[in-house]
Amino acid sequence: MAVSDAVAALPAKPENRQARTAWGLTAPALALMVSILLVPVIVAGILSFTNYSLGNPGFDWIGTQNYERLFTRSTYEKMFIATFTYVVTVVPISVGLGLGAALLVHSLGRIGDIYKTIYFLPVMATLLAMAIAWEFMLHPTIGMVNRTLAMACGTWFEVIPFFANGCAEGFPLWLGDRDYAIWVVCFIGIWQGFGFNMVLYLAGLTSVHRELYHAAEMDGAKSGWEKFWLVTWPALGPTTVFVVTISCIRAFQVFDTIEAFWPQGGGPNKSAYVMMFAIFEKGVQQNLIGIGSAITMLFLVFVMFLTLIQRWLVERKVHYG
Amino acid sequence: MANLKVTSVTKQFGETPVLKGITLDIADGEFVSLVGPSGCGKSTLLRIIAGLEAPTGGTVAIGDMDVTGMQAADRNLSMVFQSYALYPHLSVAENIAVPLRMREVTGLQRLPVIGGLMPGARGQKQSIATSVARAADRLEIGGLLNRKPGQLSGGQRQRVALGRALVRDPAAFLLDEPLSNLDAKLRVQTRAEIAELHRALNATFIYVTHDQVEAMTMSDRIAVMMGGEILQCAAPEIIYEDPDDIRVAEFIGSPKINILPLERYGSDLSLFGRSLDWHVTQDSPQVMQLGLRPEALHLTQSAPRLRGRVAHFENLGSEVFAQIALEDDAMRVTLRATPAERQMLGLGAEVGLAFDTRSAMAFDADGKRLRKIEAMAGVTSEVA
Numbered sequence: 001m002a003v004s005d006a007v008a009a010l011p012a013k014p015e016n017r018q019a020r021t022a023w024g025l026t027a028p029a030l031a032l033m034v035s036i037l038l039v040p041v042i043v044a045g046i047l048s049f050t051n052y053s054l055g056n057p058g059f060d061w062i063g064t065q066n067y068e069r070l071f072t073r074s075t076y077e078k079m080f081i082a083t084f085t086y087v088v089t090v091v092p093i094s095v096g097l098g099l100g101a102a103l104l105v106h107s108l109g110r111i112g113d114i115y116k117t118i119y120f121l122p123v124m125a126t127l128l129a130m131a132i133a134w135e136f137m138l139h140p141t142i143g144m145v146n147r148t149l150a151m152a153c154g155t156w157f158e159v160i161p162f163f164a165n166g167c168a169e170g171f172p173l174w175l176g177d178r179d180y181a182i183w184v185v186c187f188i189g190i191w192q193g194f195g196f197n198m199v200l201y202l203a204g205l206t207s208v209h210r211e212l213y214h215a216a217e218m219d220g221a222k223s224g225w226e227k228f229w230l231v232t233w234p235a236l237g238p239t240t241v242f243v244v245t246i247s248c249i250r251a252f253q254v255f256d257t258i259e260a261f262w263p264q265g266g267g268p269n270k271s272a273y274v275m276m277f278a279i280f281e282k283g284v285q286q287n288l289i290g291i292g293s294a295i296t297m298l299f300l301v302f303v304m305f306l307t308l309i310q311r312w313l314v315e316r317k318v319h320y321g
Numbered sequence: 322m323a324n325l326k327v328t329s330v331t332k333q334f335g336e337t338p339v340l341k342g343i344t345l346d347i348a349d350g351e352f353v354s355l356v357g358p359s360g361c362g363k364s365t366l367l368r369i370i371a372g373l374e375a376p377t378g379g380t381v382a383i384g385d386m387d388v389t390g391m392q393a394a395d396r397n398l399s400m401v402f403q404s405y406a407l408y409p410h411l412s413v414a415e416n417i418a419v420p421l422r423m424r425e426v427t428g429l430q431r432l433p434v435i436g437g438l439m440p441g442a443r444g445q446k447q448s449i450a451t452s453v454a455r456a457a458d459r460l461e462i463g464g465l466l467n468r469k470p471g472q473l474s475g476g477q478r479q480r481v482a483l484g485r486a487l488v489r490d491p492a493a494f495l496l497d498e499p500l501s502n503l504d505a506k507l508r509v510q511t512r513a514e515i516a517e518l519h520r521a522l523n524a525t526f527i528y529v530t531h532d533q534v535e536a537m538t539m540s541d542r543i544a545v546m547m548g549g550e551i552l553q554c555a556a557p558e559i560i561y562e563d564p565d566d567i568r569v570a571e572f573i574g575s576p577k578i579n580i581l582p583l584e585r586y587g588s589d590l591s592l593f594g595r596s597l598d599w600h601v602t603q604d605s606p607q608v609m610q611l612g613l614r615p616e617a618l619h620l621t622q623s624a625p626r627l628r629g630r631v632a633h634f635e636n637l638g639s640e641v642f643a644q645i646a647l648e649d650d651a652m653r654v655t656l657r658a659t660p661a662e663r664q665m666l667g668l669g670a671e672v673g674l675a676f677d678t679r680s681a682m683a684f685d686a687d688g689k690r691l692r693k694i695e696a697m698a699g700v701t702s703e704v705a
């Protein structure tokens with residue numbers, strides 16, 4: 001009797017049934033998402049508190065030892081310095097260059113398409129192959145860069161200390177020099193990344209209403225600079241937040257250049273020992289899954305933090321809805 | 322406030338001529354409408370006056386000073402755009418303040434933190450706020466000052482755009498179809514408000530519209546544009562009652578003016594083969610066109626000049642418009658009748674129409690007005 005009552009009562013509660021169907025339909029996607037995206041993160045989180053190695057039958061819980069190591073050992077201090085140097089250098093410059101290139105290309109019209117393609121080439125090329133080309137160019141003795149620099153010897157260029165030094169004692173070893181290594185990596189990161197930012201900014205620029213520039217002119221904005229601050233920059237706010245976030249995440253993820261240049265150790269004196277490379281070295285090469293997971297968790301925290309800032313900015317500051 | 326003079330302005334986009342020699346004289350404090358169909362070059366002319374577009378030839382002068390080569394920002398004109406063009410990231414108050422900030426405040430003072438420390442910044446901020454409040458009060462948008470344009474309705478945005486134009490004291494106001502994005506009711510209301518604003522400010526207004534009703538109701542003078550030329554520029558009554566060109570007559574007036582073929586046999590003019598008893602000289606053109614406003618026609622029983630059948634009618638309450646099919650549906654004319662005449666206008670009813678010779682207009686085959694012919698015809702018909 002009670003069963004038939006329940007069945008009879010069902011149609012009276014359509015919301016319940018709808019909710020159940022909805023959950024049923026969502027379940028496969030939800031299961032996939034959890035097992036593909038969330039489970040690995042949780043597993044890595046758990047492993048970061050152990051000393052697990054792949055192939056070992058078991059592992060020991062070692063508490064926060066992995067994390068303590070991260071914040072005390074000098075190797076990891078170098079890792080943080082290299083990573084943050086890279087992020088702090090590459091993000092502003094590649095975003096700034098991307099914006100500048102986008103503004104120039106946007107003002108060109110048809111010829112702009114050629115520039116667009118050229119600037120985008122490094123984005124499309126595999127960084128690994130490009131890194132090999134750069135390695136040749138930066139070779140201390142037979143590389144194009146140092147040979148070109150050497151041509152300045154004997155001319156008035158020697159007034160500049162850099163050239164004076166270089167001509168007397170030889171130009172930098174670039175990839176082999178611990179003072180230059182990370183900056184070379186930064187340079188390649190910028191060279192490779194700004195075309196991507198330019199394309200994003202170009203998309204943003206097409207959405208700026210042309211009449212706004214005319215309104216700005218009528219309102220007394222005389223120079224291109226004034227119009228930029230009154231119209232273009234605010235209109236690009238959402239794009240900028242997105243571009244900066246993406247650039248930050250990409251910068252945190254830098255790996256292939258370093259792997260190509262210094263497969264054994266992350267640069268001279270670990271000066272280019274970035275996080276991704278550390279994860280690779282510890283977790284894959286040395287099979288120290290525990291410490292590798294701990295770095296991964298830290299990495300995730302940084303990226304999550306950036307994403308939250310982006311969300312906050314988008315919702316609070318740059319949406320004029 | 323100043324007068325404005327446009328002399329022989331031409332404009333080409335690539336090979337396409339858009340303006341073909343525009344000359345327009347606007348007196349100080351005058352309200353002039355530029356009216357014409359879409360694509361005739363009204364916006365282009367307005368943008369040339371504003372300085373947003375350079376003319377291919379000709380000159381623009383404001384207050385007797387040649388400004389043809391001058392930047393838009395230096396011309397001291399205010400413009401209201403069709404899309405309103407409000408800055409989406411600024412609040413209503415900030416939007417209205419932009420023209421003052423850009424003109425009266427130096428670049429250094431506009432900087433966020435340092436600007437506040439500059440000498441005179443505080444007093445200036447105060448005076449800008451006062452001007453903004455006054456403009457907002459005038460347009461009754463005082464309650465919206467802290468909102469962003471995205472949170473406003475179309476009508477409110479339009480007011481903010483107006484506020485931004487009138488917050489300072491420009492030489493002239495340029496308005497490019499400011500009402501075309503509003504609904505019909507709001508359009509009528511805002512129309513009256515803009516006209517009132519013009520009277521209160523006593524400023525020079527150039528108002529672009531494709532809507533002849535707006536032009537008729539608001540302007541001191543109307544310039545009818547078509548195909549990159551001004552066909553006629555005159556007071557609304559003259560444009561309506563005494564057009565120079567058949568295109569002006571057809572564009573202004575709703576319902577449209579009736580155009581009938583007019584033929585000359587010897588010295589006699591006739592309509593559909595029936596003599597009108599109008600006599601003209603032998604050197605008049607063979608084929609002409611007769612323009613009759615719907616209100617120039619009236620129903621008659623005795624000796625009608627036109628005969629036809631009622632094909633359609635629209636009762637608007639205060640007046641009735643009937644379409645009469647003439648000559649076996651070869652041509653239709655629109656007649657304005659009074660509600661009292663309604664029962665004579667049943668669908669399919671045979672009616673006779675007459676018209677007053679003085680309100681008829683004659684045009685040649687190309688559409689130019691033939692005032693000489695009208696004068697001759699009018700004289701003879703009065704004698705007859």
Ligand SMILES: Nc1ncnc2c1ncn2[C@@H]1O[C@H](COP(=O)(O)OP(=O)(O)O)[C@@H](O)[C@H]1O
Binds near residue numbers: 358359364
């Ligand atoms: N920047 C431009 N480049 C090329 N053609 C244009 C440009 N601006 C306007 N035109 C053309 O000029 C003509 C007149 O335009 P416009 O002045 O905007 O007309 P209206 O405002 O009367 O509707 C149109 O045929 C339009 O296509």
Ligand SMILES: [Mg+2]
Binds near residue numbers: 364
């Ligand atoms: Mg237009």
